[in-house]
Amino acid sequence: MKIVLDAMGSEMGTSVEVEGAIQAVKEYGHEIILVGDETVIKKELDKRGHYHGKISVVHAPERIEMHEPAALSVRRKRKSSIVVGLDILKREEADGFVSAGNTGAVVCAATLSLRMLPGIERPGIAIAIPTMRGVSVMIDVGANIDPKAIHLFQYGVMANAYSRYILNKANPTIGLLNVGEEESKGTEFIREAHTLLSKSKLNFIGNIEGRDIYVGNTDIIICDGFVGNVILKVSESVIDTLVKLLKKEVAKNIIAMIGAVLISTAFKPLKKKMDYTEYGGAPLLGIDGNCIIGHGSSTPKAIKNAIRVAAEFKKQDVNKHIIEDLETK
Amino acid sequence: MKIVLDAMGSEMGTSVEVEGAIQAVKEYGHEIILVGDETVIKKELDKRGHYHGKISVVHAPERIEMHEPAALSVRRKRKSSIVVGLDILKREEADGFVSAGNTGAVVCAATLSLRMLPGIERPGIAIAIPTMRGVSVMIDVGANIDPKAIHLFQYGVMANAYSRYILNKANPTIGLLNVGEEESKGTEFIREAHTLLSKSKLNFIGNIEGRDIYVGNTDIIICDGFVGNVILKVSESVIDTLVKLLKKEVAKNIIAMIGAVLISTAFKPLKKKMDYTEYGGAPLLGIDGNCIIGHGSSTPKAIKNAIRVAAEFKKQDVNKHIIEDLETK
Known part of the structure; x- marks a missing residue:
């Protein structure tokens, strides 16, 4: 298994990707192609000893920064790690592509270069995400912020295949995110998506609300990319805010400080459960290829797990199942 | 000050509203008109001694249930506590209306019966909401799930008046919720709202993201009612899920249990800070009247605070300021 890794993606810089790549080589034995500034990458590799048998480097001198406009930067920076990396995948010289870089740019470059799977109109x-009942999948969290109802139906088909073959759920339940459970709720666009999903052979259980997501009431949550993006960022920030406020209060009080030390054993498994780095990257479903997107603030472990997901995605041939399901669901 | 209170609204039943009304009478001295099933209300009043000097009862035999379709139920249940209560306001026999009932029905009935303020197209x-920096206002959280750009601009004007006169913020900052900070981000509808807000004299600081909300980066957060509704429900559920998972872990371990007791002193002020019941109800802005919506699971304290907000809303004549600002902002 050979995975292309954007070595200029994450906010923390190339050292994270190089470290993640080395961990993936050690743990899974996959081959990694690091794409980015050759000098920087080699320096990071040298620091960590030599893995040149399993790790190769392809030079890409440009970096698409986090806040660059997606379409424009992809068009202009043909020598960026994202564009060069996806080209390797396009030439079928690798099995998957992983990037923790500018999400919009990855979506744009992947769509332009790899194209969509037959029958799929838009990627998601x-x-x-961790829930009370295990892990659920939310689609879309930002590839397509203004989708049509048919796209939401196709998200259902794609997430269904992903849940079955990567998360090993036999018959995942699907919920459509709405402002109420009744069929009549929501905008015209959402009601239309409800109709399409209801008519399908997917395991669609109907509308769900914001409060159902983390309870884990469905295995799959379908929403538009605008809403999904906001949900992800709000969720991260709620937890962050709570922890910061709690730390502030704890610091005021010696009894509470002792309490914090004693309770920390209970926080640890919780932290592991809520830790997105455990789940690896998020696949960009719908494109004719294997492209895994990581969080901008990925750790080496998150990169390693994203590489694992990319390899599994290829091995399970998720795209083949999506194409098959699109005809039968 | 005379406030009409829907006594059949909250999920927990009339006892909550009656208790909240009594607390408001004691604490603020306002007069309360309880609207709902006379027998039930009087029984609850009798249990708590007599407050008939300050509390009167208007009989409304019907209840609009939480999951009834809004428009239909308002049309059919003319004798419901919501419709009867708003009629009292319409006849100018009271200064404000408070309900913890079916939000959609309140919005619909208030809009039909009280109509919009001159120049305002849709209510919000x-x-x-509590943030790291105090309290911010999010508008809209569900009155209008499919707004136009001009409505979002008008939300800005309305929330600005509310923040100034009820939350005492001299020049509140306004952020437009989007998937990125850059002007070019978002759907056409959001970009159009960005343009309208930019051109206005409001203290608009630009796009904000989901992660900015609870940090308190702006005093006002503008979003469409679909997104706002989802955010509220997700936020509640993230905290709920965290607490439940933590309790589960703590129960496994005696050391952690002791820690939980010791740390609880730090949790208390945090709980107070995050407690929505402290902030009272949420005004339905834009209608030609004074209508405060409470959470379905309101406690008596939440009802009491909603009554307080209703009285302040009237006293400060927020609607007058909205109309003035609409012409000058």
Whole structure:
């Protein structure tokens, strides 16, 4: 298995990707092609000893920064790690592509270069989220912020295949995110998506609300990319805010400080459960290829797990199942 | 000050409203008109001694249930507590209306019966949310799930008046919720709203993201009612899920249990800070009247605070300021 890794993606810089690549080589034995500034990458590799048998480097001198406009930067920076990396995949010289870089740019470059799967109109980013009942998948979290109803139906088909073959759920339940459970709720666009999903052979259980997501009431949550993006960022920030406020209060009080030390054993498994780095990256579903998107603030472990997901995605041939299901569901 | 209170609204039943009304009478001295099933209300009043000098009862035998379709139920149940209560306001026999009932039905009935303020096209629910920096206002959280750009601009004008006169913020900052900070981000509808807000004299600081909300980066957060509704429900559920998971972990371990007891002193002020019942109800802004919406699971304290907000809303004549600002902002 050979995975292309954008070595200029994450906010923390190339050292994260190089470290993640080395961990993936050690743990899974996959081959990694690091794409980015050759000098920087080699320096990071040298620091960590030599893995040149399993790790190769392809030079790409440009970097698409996090806040660059997606379409424009992809058009202009043909020598960026994202564009060069996806070209390797396009030439079928690798099995998958992983990037923790500018999500919009990855979506744009992947769509332009790899094209869509037959029958799929728009890509969607599917992210695994921790819930009370295990792991659910939310799609889309930002590939397509203004989708049509048919796209939401296709998200259902794609996330269904992903849940079955990567998350090993036999018959995943699907919920459509709405402002109420009744069929009549929501905008025209959402009601139309409800109709399409109801008519399908997918395991669609109807509308769900914001409060159902983390309870884990469905295995798959379908929403438009605008809403999904906001949900992800709000969720991260709620937890962050809570922890910061709690730390502030704890610091005021010696009894509470002792309490914090004693309770920390209970926080640890919780932290592991809520830790997105455990789940690896989020696949960009719908494109004719294997493209995994990581969080901008990925750690080496998150990169390693994203590489694992890319390899599994290829091995399970998720795209083949999506194409098959599109005809039968 | 005379406030009409829907006594059949909250999920927990009339006892909550009656208790909240009594607390408001004691604390603020306002007069309360309880609207709902006379027998039930009087029984609850009798249990708590007599407050008939300050509390009167208007009989309304019907109840609009939480999951009834809004428009239909308002049309059919003319004798419901919501419709009867708003009629009292319409006849100018009271200064404000408070309900913890079916939000959609309140919005629909208030819009039909009280009509919009001159120049305002659609109503918006403005909710006060706790942040790292104090309290911010998010508008809209569900009155209008498919707004136009001009409505979002008008939300800005309305929330600005509310923040100034009820939350005492001299020149509140306004952010437009989007998937990125750059002007070019978002759907056409959001970009259009960005242009309208930019051209206005409001203190608009640009796009904000989901992660900015609870940090308190702006005093006002503008979003469409679909997104706002989802955000509220997701936020509640993230905290709920965290607490439940933590309790589960704590129960496994005696050391952690002791820690939980010791740390609880730090949780208390945090709980107070995050407690929505402290902030009272959420005004339905834009209608030609004074209508405060409470959470379905309101406690008596939440009802009491909603009554307080209703009285302040009237006293400060927020609607007058909205109309003035609409012409000058």
